[in-house]
Amino acid sequence: MSRRTDRTPMHLNAFLMAAGHHEAAWRLPESERLTGPGVEHYKHLARTAERGKLDSLFLADSPALQGDPGRRPSSRLEPTLLLTALAGATSRIGLIATASTSYNDPYNLARRFASLDHVSGGRAGWNIVTTAGADAARNFGLDDTPLHRDRYRRAAEFVEVSTKLWDSWADDAVVADKESGVHARADRVRRIGHRGEFFRVDGPLNLQRPPQGYPLLVQAGSSEDGREFAARYAEAVFTAQQTLEEAIAFYKDVKRRAELIGRDPDGIRILPGVVPVLGDTEAQARELDAELDRLIVPEYARRQLARTLRLPPEALALDEELPGDLPAEDEIEGAKSRYTLVVELARRERLTVRQLIGRLGGGRGHRTFAGTAEQIADTIEHWYDSGAADGFNIMPAVLPSGLERFVDEVVPILQRRGLFRTEYTGSTLREHYGLPRPANRLFETVDRSPGFTGLGLTAEAG
Amino acid sequence: MSRRTDRTPMHLNAFLMAAGHHEAAWRLPESERLTGPGVEHYKHLARTAERGKLDSLFLADSPALQGDPGRRPSSRLEPTLLLTALAGATSRIGLIATASTSYNDPYNLARRFASLDHVSGGRAGWNIVTTAGADAARNFGLDDTPLHRDRYRRAAEFVEVSTKLWDSWADDAVVADKESGVHARADRVRRIGHRGEFFRVDGPLNLQRPPQGYPLLVQAGSSEDGREFAARYAEAVFTAQQTLEEAIAFYKDVKRRAELIGRDPDGIRILPGVVPVLGDTEAQARELDAELDRLIVPEYARRQLARTLRLPPEALALDEELPGDLPAEDEIEGAKSRYTLVVELARRERLTVRQLIGRLGGGRGHRTFAGTAEQIADTIEHWYDSGAADGFNIMPAVLPSGLERFVDEVVPILQRRGLFRTEYTGSTLREHYGLPRPANRLFETVDRSPGFTGLGLTAEAG
Numbered sequence: 048m049s050r051r052t053d054r055t056p057m058h059l060n061a062f063l064m065a066a067g068h069h070e071a072a073w074r075l076p077e078s079e080r081l082t083g084p085g086v087e088h089y090k091h092l093a094r095t096a097e098r099g100k101l102d103s104l105f106l107a108d109s110p111a112l113q114g115d116p117g118r119r120p121s122s123r124l125e126p127t128l129l130l131t132a133l134a135g136a137t138s139r140i141g142l143i144a145t146a147s148t149s150y151n152d153p154y155n156l157a158r159r160f161a162s163l164d165h166v167s168g169g170r171a172g173w174n175i176v177t178t179a180g181a182d183a184a185r186n187f188g189l190d191d192t193p194l195h196r197d198r199y200r201r202a203a204e205f206v207e208v209s210t211k212l213w214d215s216w217a218d219d220a221v222v223a224d225k226e227s228g229v230h231a232r233a234d235r236v237r238r239i240g241h242r243g244e245f246f247r248v249d250g251p252l253n254l255q256r257p258p259q260g261y262p263l264l265v266q267a268g269s270s271e272d273g274r275e276f277a278a279r280y281a282e283a284v285f286t287a288q289q290t291l292e293e294a295i296a297f298y299k300d301v302k303r304r305a306e307l308i309g310r311d312p313d314g315i316r317i318l319p320g321v322v323p324v325l326g327d328t329e330a331q332a333r334e335l336d337a338e339l340d341r342l343i344v345p346e347y348a349r350r351q352l353a354r355t356l357r358l359p360p361e362a363l364a365l366d367e368e369l370p371g372d373l374p375a376e377d378e379i380e381g382a383k384s385r386y387t388l389v390v391e392l393a394r395r396e397r398l399t400v401r402q403l404i405g406r407l408g409g410g411r412g413h414r415t416f417a418g419t420a421e422q423i424a425d426t427i428e429h430w431y432d433s434g435a436a437d438g439f440n441i442m443p444a445v446l447p448s449g450l451e452r453f454v455d456e457v458v459p460i461l462q463r464r465g466l467f468r469t470e471y472t473g474s475t476l477r478e479h480y481g482l483p484r485p486a487n488r489l490f491e492t493v494d495r496s497p498g499f500t501g502l503g504l505t506a507e508a509g
Numbered sequence: 510m511s512r513r514t515d516r517t518p519m520h521l522n523a524f525l526m527a528a529g530h531h532e533a534a535w536r537l538p539e540s541e542r543l544t545g546p547g548v549e550h551y552k553h554l555a556r557t558a559e560r561g562k563l564d565s566l567f568l569a570d571s572p573a574l575q576g577d578p579g580r581r582p583s584s585r586l587e588p589t590l591l592l593t594a595l596a597g598a599t600s601r602i603g604l605i606a607t608a609s610t611s612y613n614d615p616y617n618l619a620r621r622f623a624s625l626d627h628v629s630g631g632r633a634g635w636n637i638v639t640t641a642g643a644d645a646a647r648n649f650g651l652d653d654t655p656l657h658r659d660r661y662r663r664a665a666e667f668v669e670v671s672t673k674l675w676d677s678w679a680d681d682a683v684v685a686d687k688e689s690g691v692h693a694r695a696d697r698v699r700r701i702g703h704r705g706e707f708f709r710v711d712g713p714l715n716l717q718r719p720p721q722g723y724p725l726l727v728q729a730g731s732s733e734d735g736r737e738f739a740a741r742y743a744e745a746v747f748t749a750q751q752t753l754e755e756a757i758a759f760y761k762d763v764k765r766r767a768e769l770i771g772r773d774p775d776g777i778r779i780l781p782g783v784v785p786v787l788g789d790t791e792a793q794a795r796e797l798d799a800e801l802d803r804l805i806v807p808e809y810a811r812r813q814l815a816r817t818l819r820l821p822p823e824a825l826a827l828d829e830e831l832p833g834d835l836p837a838e839d840e841i842e843g844a845k846s847r848y849t850l851v852v853e854l855a856r857r858e859r860l861t862v863r864q865l866i867g868r869l870g871g872g873r874g875h876r877t878f879a880g881t882a883e884q885i886a887d888t889i890e891h892w893y894d895s896g897a898a899d900g901f902n903i904m905p906a907v908l909p910s911g912l913e914r915f916v917d918e919v920v921p922i923l924q925r926r927g928l929f930r931t932e933y934t935g936s937t938l939r940e941h942y943g944l945p946r947p948a949n950r951l952f953e954t955v956d957r958s959p960g961f962t963g964l965g966l967t968a969e970a971g
Contacts, residue, residue, distance in 0.1 A: 074687045082685050084627050084716060110616055112715040116693035122683065122717040125617075125624040131590045132628050135597035151617065154572055154648040155587075162587040165546050166594050185711035186616040221584065223544050225536045228806040231578035249647035253574040254546060255584040344690040 056468050057431050057461070058316055058438030058480055060143070060285070061096040061104045061450060063089060065120035068322055069444040070408045071342035073120055077448060081120045089129060090136040092447055099454030100468050102479040103141030103172060105265075105285070105440070106130065110150050111182035114354070118347035127159045134167035141476030143172035143265055143283075148205035149198050150178060150187050154248055157209040161257040169258035169475035174265040175280070177202050179381035192380055199272040204243045206264070206280050210488070211239040213261050215251030217490035231255075237489055260485040263476045269297065269384035270376070278304030282482050283316045285440045287385070287413045289392055294319050294435035316437040316480055319430070320413030323423050324444045325452040332417040339444060340405040348404040355382070355389055365401045369393045413442055420456035427457070428466060518930050519893050519923070520778055520900030520942055522605070522747070523558040523566045523912060525551060527582035530784055531906040532870045533804035535582055539910060546586045552598040554909055561916030562930050564941040565603030565634060567727075567747070567902070568592065572612050573644035576816070580809035589621045596629035603938030605634035605727055605745075610667035611660050612640060612649050616710055619671040623719040631720035631937035636727040637742070639664050641843035654842055661734040663707045668726065668742050670708050672950070673701040675723050677713030679952035693717075699951055722947040725938045731759065731846035732838070740766030744944050745778045747902045749847070749875045751854055756781050756897035778899040778942055781892070782875030785885050786906045787914040794879040801906060802867040810866040817844070817851055827863045831855045875904055882918035889919075890928060 065088075066073035066081055073081060079088060096104050106126040113121055126144035134142055142163065146156055164171035177198035181191045192198070220235035239250035266273065266281035277284045278301055288294035297319075302312035324339075326332030345365060353360040357379070362370060369390065376387045393403045406415070416423050430436050443449025461467040473479055527550075528535035528543055535543060541550060558566050568588040575583055588606035596604060604625065608618055626633035639660035643653045654660070682697035701712035728735065728743035739746045740763055750756035759781075764774035786801070788794030807827060815822040819841070824832060831852065838849045855865045868877070878885050892898050905911025923929035935941055 071690070073685070073692060074690055076687070078687075080685045080687070082683050084624075086628050110620070110715070112698070112713050115695060116682070116698045116713075117691045117695050120685075120692055121715065122678070122693070123715050124627060125621050125716075128589060128593045128621060128624040128628060131593040132597060135594060150614065152612065152649055155613065158572070159587050159590060162546075162590040165586060166548050166590060182711070185709070187614055188709045216584070220578070221544050223535070223542045223582075225538070225540075225542075228533070228536055228804065228809075229579045230535060230582055231584070233577060233579050236574070236578045247647070247650045249644070251574050253572070253583065253585050254587075342690065347690075 057427075057436070057466055058283075058318060059099075059101045059458075059467065060283075060318055060438070060440045061092070061101050062285075062320070062440050062442045063092050063096075063104055063106060063446065064442070065123075065446070067445040067449060068413075068442040069339045070119045070348065071339050071344075072445040074342040075339070075445060078445065079447075084122045084124045085120070086124070086129070086132060088447070089133060092450055093133040093137050093140065095447060095450050095454055097137045097140040099458045100471055101140060101441075101454075102438070103143050103476055104133070105143040105172075105174065106145060107174075108145040108147075108176075109178055109180065109183050110147060111180060111186055113182075114351050115347050118344065118351070127163050130171070131163055131166055134163070134170065139471045139474065140170065141172055141263065141479055142167055142170050143174055143263065143476075145174040145176055145267075147176050147178040147183070148202040149193060150183060151205075153205050153208040153246055154212065154250075154252070156205075157212040158252060158254055160209075160262045161213060161252065161254045164257035164259055164262050165254070169477070171257070171259065172263035172265050172283070172476050174267055174285070175202060175206060175276075176267065195270070195272060195380055195383060199276055201245045202276060203280070204245050208239075208241050208243070208246050208248050210261055210485075211241055212248070212250055212252040213256055214487045214489040215239050216255040217487060218256050218260075221255055235490065239489070256487065259475050259477050260487065263480065263482065268382075273384060274301055274304060277301055277315070278310070279308060281315055283318060283480060286317065286319050287388055288319045288435070289388065289414055291430060291433060291435055294430060295433060298435055314482065316482070318438045318440040319436050320440040320442050321423075321427065322413050322415040322442045322444050323449060323453055323457065324415060324417040325420060325423065325449060325456065326417070327419065329418050329422065332419065336415070336417040336444070340408060343404060343408045345401065345404065348408060349400065352389070352400065352404060352407065355386060363400045366399050368397060368399055369403070413440075415444070420452070420460060424457050424460040424464070427461065428464065431466065519889075519898070519928055520745075520780060521561075521563045521920075521929065522745075522780055522900070522902045523554070523563050524747070524782070524902050524904045525554050525566055525568060525908065526904070527585075527908070529907040529911060530875075530904040531801045532581045532810065533801050533806075534907040536804040537801070537907060540907065541909075543582045546584045547582070548586070548591070548594060550909070551591060551595060554912055555595040555599050555602065557909060557912050557916055559599045559602040561920045562933060563602060563903075563916075564900070565605050565938055566595070567605040567634075567636065568607060569636075570607040570609075570638075571640055571642065571645050572609060573642060573648055575644075576813050577809050580806065580813070589625050592633070593625055593628055596625070596632065601632075601933045601936065603632045603634055603725065603941055604629055605636055605725065605938075607636040607638055607729075609638050609640040609645070610664040611655060612645060613667075615667050615670040615708055616674065616712075616714070619674040620714060620716055622671075622724045623675060623714065623716050626719035626721055626724050627716070631939070633719070633721065634725035634727050634745070634938050636729055636747070637664060637668060637738075638729065657732070657734060657842055657845060661738055664738060665742070666705045666707050670701070670703050670705070670710050672723055672947075673703055674710070674712055674714040675718060676949045676951040677701050678717040679949060680718050680722075683717055697952065701951070718949065721937050721939050722949065725942065725944065730844075735846060736763055736766060739763055739777070740772070741770060743777055745780060745942060748779065748781050749850055750781045750897070751850065751876055753892060753895060753897055756892060757895060760897055776944065778944070780900045780902040781898050782902045782904050783885075783889065784875050784877040784904045784906050785911060785915055785919065786877060786879040787882060787885065787911060787918065788879070789881065791880050791884065794881065798877070798879040798906075802870060805866060805870045807863065807866065810870060811862065814851075814862065814866060814869065817848060825862045828861050830859060830861055831865070875902075877906070882914070882922060886919050886922040886926070889923065890926065893928065
């Protein structure tokens with residue numbers, strides 16, 4: 048084991064999803080019956096994660112109904128609003144919302160994230176996604192998903208416009224000087240005059256610079272385009288990795304790409320997904336895992352898998368392996384890295400469709416660890432010490448129980464081993480992740496923060 | 510006085526705006542120094558309005574920086590997010606956010622309002638605006654504001670798409686049946702398949718039907734197009750009226766237009782704006798009013814007035830009347846009814862530019878009442894009994910003090926006179942306004958609610 052010598056504490060994010068990441072978690076006898084979108088349920092999860100001193104919590108999203116509404120709780124509050132509600136139920140934990148660059152306007156979205164950062168006192172993060180899937184496209188006047196490369200070009204410009212808007216007020220713009228009658232100094236608030244391939248945005252934003260400068264920028268795609276995007280813009284990366292070797296290779300690859308374009312690789316935190324299934328004994332954990340798989344309704348799961356593979360459901364026989372003639376990743380428009388991950392998992396372990404459904408039902412491609420708290424802490428430590436991760440994206444199979452057990456049983460072990468904080472030391476999400484507050488690129492500031500090197504912005508202030 | 514015989518209690522809305530509706534309110538010695546966007550300030554205002562049992566609170570908005578940032582606090586949190594934070598600080602009061610149909614997509618916005626309605630337990634309202642002004646247009650890739658009529662056509666289609674999305678889940682869609690493994694019934698969730706002039710939206714929404722069915726639909730434009738839109742879609746109307754005669758005429762006109770298209774005119778609540786400036790004596794109130802006007806910085810105010818009138822600032826001499834050759838309303842693209850109101854006010858009272866600036870600095874065209882609590886209650890009662898209003902949009906010149914005084918001094922007088930509730934009887938915004946929960950137009954329901962006749966929707970479910 049190539050143990051890290053420095054024992055830098057790791058970072059932990061709680062990925063919240065309704066009744067849990069396993070699609071059948073809501074059917075367990077102990078699961079709460081979610082008949083609404085679950086505001087109180089999410090408040091409880093947020094408070095639990097904060098009790099465990101986790102860095103952040105995270106909500107996935109797509110602007111479309113995902114799959115069959117019968118299969119699992121699929122009624123979802125808009126994430127920036129839900130996190131605003133959770134900001135009021137917590138005081139320290141970071142709040143990361145997914146939002147699409149393909150189906151938003153930068154002015155509105157940059158303002159919402161700045162608002163979340165103000166409301167939460169500097170705890171906002173933005174998971175930047177380009178949104179695969181024709182269902183979403185058809186809610187926005189399109190017939191199908193835009194091309195993968197076009198989506199990523201738009202995403203890059205979207206982030207550049209957003210950072211300019213966040214920078215359009217100098218940190219010292221507001222003076223609120225009653226005597227002179229000047230509320231904000233006109234020379235410290237600027238138009239951005241952005242003219243690009245996808246967007247023309249004059250600015251300035253109608254909201255002063257957020258407490259964190261920018262919300263934390265997060266990215267979760269692992270395709271070739273996704274890695275390039277992460278290397279350039281992301282400060283935290285969520286990724287699905289099935290094996291330790293693949294996780295190490297991914298980690299090295301993203302950090303190397305960042306270095307190649309002149310960024311400090313330590314400015315990116317990489318967090319592979321972990322789906323813990325916890326038991327008092329290993330046997331108990333395995334039984335819970337098996338029970339969850341038994342509760343999957345195969346028809347729902349087969350339709351979902353067929354959608355991922357761009358096949359008609361009847362092309363998948365439950366007790367046979369995947370068909371041999373699937374397209375290669377570069378022929379796929381949509382969630383490329385997810386497609387490849389599913390196909391490679393099935394081929395590597397020679398899984399039948401039914402077995403594959405079981406594996407995907409839990410972590411949807413992320414690694415499931417069924418075991419005791421000690422075993423899960425061991426695995427997390429091993430991955431961490433092997434250079435596969437700066438931390439982990441915790442995706443409990445069952446919620447809230449899986450998060451409660453993780454916080455009450457796994458976190459204390461990691462704390463005893465010196466691997467995780469025992470108290471928050473900062474108050475912002477950037478402070479939790481040990482990342483600097485970005486300097487304002489449109490205004491010289493006296494106290495310029497160091498180190499934010501990800502963005503090649505040019506000021507076009509007017 | 511044609512006193513109403515029934516004494517139906519009136520409706521009161523608190524229109525919140527930073528340090529107050531008077532542009533110079535922030536300069537008063539007693540005003541809080543707002544150096545940030547004021548989350549805690551707004552929470553205090555929301556709790557104060559709820560203490561007064563007001564029906565609702567309301568936030569104006571435009572997706573652009575409004576005027577000179579030096580003139581007044583102009584850093585604004587996005588309203589649906591701010592109201593989500595205020596939902597957590599209150600339990601009964603309605604929460605109305607302004608959002609633009611010109612600069613949003615219906616899928617995203619309908620979802621945000623549904624989310625706010627879920628998070629607040631049925632307290633959301635949407636003030637539907639088409640957004641005048643080139644500044645906003647230039648934040649969304651346009652050179653100038655779209656034509657007034659086009660904006661209103663888009664608004665109408667936007668509302669139709671939104672209501673279809675809110676109806677895309679039957680109220681009884683979610684069954685959460687652990688036994689059968691069905692979370693929501695597939696035949697109770699439907700695509701909407703909307704194909705219109707401005708939008709193509711497949712649906713369904715990825716969020717179940719909001720507690721109120723739809724958020725309360727509010728409208729605030731008083732131009733010809735605005736009145737037609739209000740008659741067709743609005744359930745509450747905010748309006749600026751300078752004289753009692755004009756207010757009565759407006760009230761009758763909107764109700765008549767509603768009747769002409771087959772709506773029950775009682776299904777629309779009309780609330781003219783009132784800017785109370787309160788004092789222990791009339792002289793004290795007048796002195797506060799005068800002090801506020803003295804605190805206006807004339808250069809800021811002149812630039813703002815010039816913008817409204819589409820003139821260069823130097824065309825306005827401070828101590829002369831408006832130039833004689835202003836364009837007619839039908840030549841104006843933008844905020845037509847506001848333009849006319851300003852011009853008519855200046856002409857009618859032969860105000861100099863400096864005097865006009867003073868009048869607009871307070872209520873921006875809404876009627877300012879400076880006086881004692883008793884005098885303000887008398888005026889409100891007089892307008893109400895004269896058939897000019899179903900209630901009032903309270904716009905305190907100074908915040909929080911103006912709202913505190915209104916709640917503590919004016920509300921008790923209205924309550925004693927039997928004109929206003931002494932306790933909330935309902936829990937949703939619709940219940941406060943005495944308006945029905947709309948039936949679902951895409952699904953037959955057993956318990957069909959009566960009376961919502963505003964929308965000519967047709968189901969195109971697929």
